[in-house]
Amino acid sequence: MAIVKTFDVIIIGGGLAGLTCALHLSKQNIKVLVIEKNPFPHHKVCGEYVSNEVLPYLSSLGVDVLTEGAVSISKLKITNINNKELQTKLPLGGFGMSRFHLDNLLYEKVKETSEVIFKTVESVSFFKENFIVSTQDSTDYKAKFVIGAHGKRSNIDKKLNRNFIEQKSSWLAIKAHYKYNLSENIVALHTFNGGYCGLSKTETGAVNACYLTTYNSFKKFKGIDDFQNNNMSENPNLNHFFSKAIPLFDSPLTIGQISFQPKKPVENHIFMIGDSAGLIHPLCGNGMAMAIHSAKLFSELFLKQHTYKNIERNQFENEYKKQWNKTFSNRLKTGRFVQKLLMNEATANFGFTLLNQFPSMLNAIITKTHGKPLNNA
Template structure:
C-alpha cells in the first residue's frame, strides 16, 4: 500500500529491534521492521544474557532455556599475571548464540508484523510524519520511528550524531570453537590491551569474543599472530587457543566500537539497544540492556496509545528520563571498571582487593545489572 502510514517503523533487527517489534505488534500496533541482513546470521557478540530479562522474554512467549540455551551461574576472571577470581553470579544468566536467538525472535516477529530486508538510506520528518527511504528508493511512512541499528551505522552519520564524528580505539573479534568448557560458567580473561569472554552456546560450541585497542592489535601481523603472541600471555587463553578447534572459516570482526555517551532520542527518533548506549562488554550486560530498552520504549508508547492521547514531546521526555534512570549509572560504572582493568597497575590492585574482599565483586556486578524486570 503506497499511502500506508505505519504506527511505528523500527530500523534494525537486532535484539532490541526484534523485541520492540514483537512487544508492540502483539498489542495491535501497526509495525514495520526494516533490517539490512537476512536471518539467521552470526554477529560479533559475547552471547551471554543476564537473567534479569528472562521473565520479560517469557511473557512474550520466548523461552530461551526451552530452546536449548545454557544456564550459567558462575563467573571466572583472570589476568595475564595468572591471578584468578571465581564467584557465583547474583542473578545468573544464559548462553545462546545470536545466530539462534535473533532467528528465534524473528520467527515470532514475522507472524505479527511486516518485515523488509533493505538498507535505509535516509530518514526525514515533516508534518508529524517520518519518511524512511531505502537504497532502492522505496519510501515508507510512519508516525514514529525507532532506531535499533546497533553500535555504529551510516544512519548515525546522516543524523549528525556527535559520537559518529569521533574515531574509536576499539575493535572486537568473535568466533565459535569446539572445546571442553564448564557449562555453568562465563569467563573473562584479560590480556595486554583488552579482554576475552568465553561461554557455551546452545550448540555446545564455546563463544570466544574479545575486545582490544587498535594500538595493541596493530603491533601484530593479524588475528592469529595477535592471539598467539598477546592473548596467550594469559595462561587461560593460551590453553584455550592452543587446544580449541575453530568452527568458523575465519573469525568475525567489527571496528570503530564507540562507548561514548549517546542521546536516547535524536531528531525525534527513539533509540534503543546499542543505538542508545553501549555498555563495556566486560560487564556482561549488553544483550539484556538491549532487550530491556525495547521494553521501556514499548511500554511508554503503549501507555499513551491506549489512552488515545499521543503526545510526541511528552513521550520523548518520558523515554529519556526512564532510559537515563535505568541505564546511565550502569554505563558510567562500566566505563570506570574498564579504565581500571586496562591499566596494569590498577588492575593488579583490583585483583588483590577482590581476592581479599570477595563480596566486592558481587557488589560491582549488581552495579552493572538490574533486577528481574516485570512481564510485558
C-alpha cells in the same frame, strides 16, 4: 518515489532491541514494520552471555530460550596475565546462546504478527508529525513513530549527524566459535595486554570466544593469529585455549570503530533503543539485557501514550529520555569505570588482590551493572 505502506511504528534494525520492541507492540495490535539489512539467521560479534534478568519478559513475549537449548550459566571467572584469578557466583545468573540462534528465534516470532523486510534504511525524514523512511531501493515507508534500533554504529547515525560518529574510536572486536572443553555453567573473562576475551558455551556445545582490544595493541602484530598466539596467549588460560581449541568458523568475524561515547536516547524525534541509545562495555555482560530492557521501556511508554492520545510528542520524548537515563546511565558509568580499572595493569593487579579479599565487592559491581528481573509484557 512512491509511499508503499503506512505503519503505526517503523523499527530500523532487527537486532535484539528492535525485534523485542516489535513483539511487545504487536501484542497490543500496533501495526509495526521492522527493516533489517541482513536476512536471518546471521552470526554477530558478541560475547553471547545473556543476563537472566530478561527471562520472564522474553517468555511473556512467547520466547522461551531455555527450551530452545540455552546453556545455564551461574559462575563468572576473571583471570589476568599474571595468572591471578577471581571466581564468583553470578547474583542473577545468565544463559549462553549464539546470536545466530537467539536473533532468529525472535525473528520467527515477530514475523507471525508484524512485517519484516530485508533492506538497508538510507534516510529518515520528519515532517508535519510523520516520518518517511527510505530504503536503498528508493522505496518510502510512512509512520508517525520511528524507532532507531540500528545498533552501535550505522549509516543512519551519519545521516543524523550524531556526535559520536565523528570521533575516532580505539576499539575493535573479534569473535569465532570453537570446539573446546569448557565447563557449561561458567562465563570466563580473560584479560591480556590491551583487552579482554570472553569464553562461554552456546546451545550447540560450541564455545564462543569474543575479544575486545585497542587498535594500538593490535597493530603491533601481523594479524589475528599472531595477536592471539603472541599477545593474548601471555595469559596462561588463553594460551591453553588457543593451543587446544578447534575453530568452527572458516575465519573469525571482526568489527571496528566500537564507540562507548554517550549518545542521546532521542534524536530528530527518533526514539533510540538498544545500542543506538548507548553501549555498555562488554565486560559487564549486560548489553543484550539492556537492549531488551530499553525495548520494554519504550513499548510501555508508547502504549500508554497511544491509549491517552492527548499526550504531546514533546512530553513523550522527554519522559522517555528521563526514564532511559534513570534506568541506564549509572550502569554505563560503572561499566566505563570497571573497564578503566581492568585495562590498567597496576590497578587491575590491585583490584584482583582486593576483590579476592572482599568477594562481596565483586558482587556489588556486578549488581551495579545489571538490572532487576524484568516483569511480563
